[in-house]
Amino acid sequence: MNNLNDVLQLNFETELLNEINKVGLHRSFDEGQVIIHYNDEMSYLPLVVSGAIRVFRQDNEGHELLLYYLEPGDTCSTSISCCLKSSKSLIRAEAEKKTELIFIPVQLISEWIVKYERWRTFIFENYEFRFEELLSSIDQLAFMDLPKRTLTYLRNKVIANRSPNLKSTHQEIANELNTSRVVISRILKKLEQENKIKLTRSNIEVLDF
DNA sequence: ACATTAATTGTGT
DNA sequence: ACACAATTAATGT
Secondary structure, X not given: OOOHHHHOOOOOOHHHHHHHXXXXXXXXXXXXXXXXOOOOEOOEEEEEEEOOEEEEEEOOOOOEEEEEEEOXXXXXXXXXXXXXXXXXXXOEEEEOOOEEEEEEEOHHHHHHHHHOHHHHHHHHHHHHHHHHHHHHHHHHHHHOOHHHHHHHHHHHHHHHHOOOEEOOOHHHHXXXXXXXXXXXXXXXXXXXXXXXXXXXXXXXXXXXX
């Protein structure tokens, strides 16, 4: 856990690593814990060390939608923009499972961008990647029907959990795709008949990913 | 081991 | 979308 370069595949300069060790706050979150609430003041940039985080967006009526997962080596790029302007969080972040994070004070983001080449590319690449991920989320919403969205939802969850066995109820899935439980049940049933998944109570085994 | 209950899932309208 | 049926897991006796 000490050497970030080993845990993540970032080739941070040793000096940068020293700074991170000095000022970064290590925090651990249990499954289901909320890490960032809507409108939270963003004074720290979260960097994922282990586990996985899900990022939600909410409309004004309180409907939530899962945007994407953050995995080890990722950082929350909406935080990057929030941090730089030091505004409030537009998203909600929740631990998918036990997750370790390092929080970096926001003032240092831009400071380090100037000082450290590796930090610069880290921030930019992360930002770019997240941007593309967001585009693909939009594509899904706009062009894919619910059965397809459900399947990609499951596949993404498999990747984030590094396990094809997902323990979630139909109701939870319905919430995250913001639809009703009944339609999810029907879709899952069909996927099972197509041998793409296997259903048991509160558990879904994804066979096709 | 059995019964009771709550939660989850299935299905017809 | 709603209502209800069926199934499963958890818990107490």
